[in-house]
Amino acid sequence: MASSDNPEVVERGIKDNDDKNEQEKGGFLDKVKDFIHDIGEKIEGTIGFGKPTADVSEIHIPCFNLKKADIIVDVLVKNPNPVPIPLIDINYLIESDGRKLVSGLIPDTGTIHAHGSETVKIPITLIYDDITNMYDDIEPGNIIPYRIKVDLIVDVPVLGRLTIPLEKTGEIPIPYKPDIDVEKVKFEKFSFEETVAVLHMRLENMNDFDLGLNKLDYEFWMSDISIGCAELAQSQTIAKKGVGYVDIPITFRPKEFGSAMWDMIRGKGTGYTMKGHIDVDTPFGAMKLPITKEGGTTRLKKKKEDRNEDDDDDDDDENGNLK
Incomplete structure (x- = not known):
């Protein structure tokens, strides 16, 4: 009789039932999560949503004279998705030895076709007077190293907005007349x-x-x-x-x-x-x-x-x- 009145026995039985319910509930939620994850992977694999890729394919200097240099940066962007993706913004920066030469933003630069690739041309102009006025050690007649940094901002369905960073290095002259x-x-x-x-x-x-x-x-x-x-x-x-x-x-x-x-x-x-x-x-x-x-x-x-x-x-x- 004393053992039947022991509250510990009653409490232990209730706790075991609660643990069982929690395990069943947790197992159900895990199964739902796994199901959603599997479905997501199958949808992504079937439909083909993925991150676009980009690379600087070439840098042109179509025109340069004693005053400025016009630079065209060719960026090849590949879209693996079944729908077009908009290229929202392009941020660019040209620096030399860690010092900014020029920077800017190009908004709304077009759309990359579904399952396609596009060469995006980024026009940049370097004004020599601006550079030589900012930095006393850069003079006409010099060749200076440069680093071009480009951030492509795209909007991909399911994945949302993505930033693709790119870099390219080289040299550019500041010409001096004979x-x-x-x-x-x-x-x-x-x-x-x-x-x-x-x-x-x-x-x-x-x-x-x-x-x-x-x-x-x-x-x-x-x-x-x-x-x-x-x-x-x-x-x-x-x-x-x-x-x-x-x-x-x-x-x-x-x-x-x-x-x-x-x-x-x-x-x-x-x-x-x-x-x-x-x-x-x-x-x-x-x-x-x-x-x-x-x-x-x-x-x-x-x-x-x-x-x-x-x-x-x-x-x-x-x-x-x-x-």
Whole structure:
């Protein structure tokens, strides 16, 4: 009788029933979760929802000059899903040695087709003045390393918004125009009615990269009188921080120069101005660079076969006149 009145026996029986109910309930919920998970995996496997992938396929520099560089970043995006996915935003950043050069956001850049791929082009412009004004150690003529960081933000059904980060490194130039100087004017044929001469022009490449000279167009003045303009095909490479020479044929009428021509003949030299452009190839693409020289001074020299002999003073007498 005492044992039947023991409350511990009654309480233990109730606890066992509760544990059993909890186990049954837990087992049911686990089964439901497993069922939902299995169904989800089967739906995902059947319908094909998944994360899109992306990669920087190429970087172009279609145009760069003394002021800016236009950069196009090609990003190949692949969509494994059975429905199109919108490309919501593109965030980009270009930095050099951890310092920001330019950044921006491109909103609503289109849609990636179902089970397809698209090349998304990201246009970026680097303004050289902005860079050199921000960082004193970056100067015209330099080649600087860069890192491009791109975040693609897409909206995928079931998965929601996703961010795909991308990076690419490389080098980009900050070009500097060549320094020019017309060292001498050499006679081919001389008369006061018509003179044929050759301008011996010196080009100094101020850049940390080679310049492949292809073409030169110019306009030339002597004593404020325009001799004319022309285009000249050239083919030579001016090494980085190096010097190249170009011979430019000209024809002019000396009698139009008055006393300035007599000064040139006597070896005193005369002022000249030259403006034009050169078309060059670089390791980063083609460029059209301006060439300008104002207020220069040159003198006439008799033609010699050896350019080094022209540099001697043997042609001049003690008064500086041509012999």
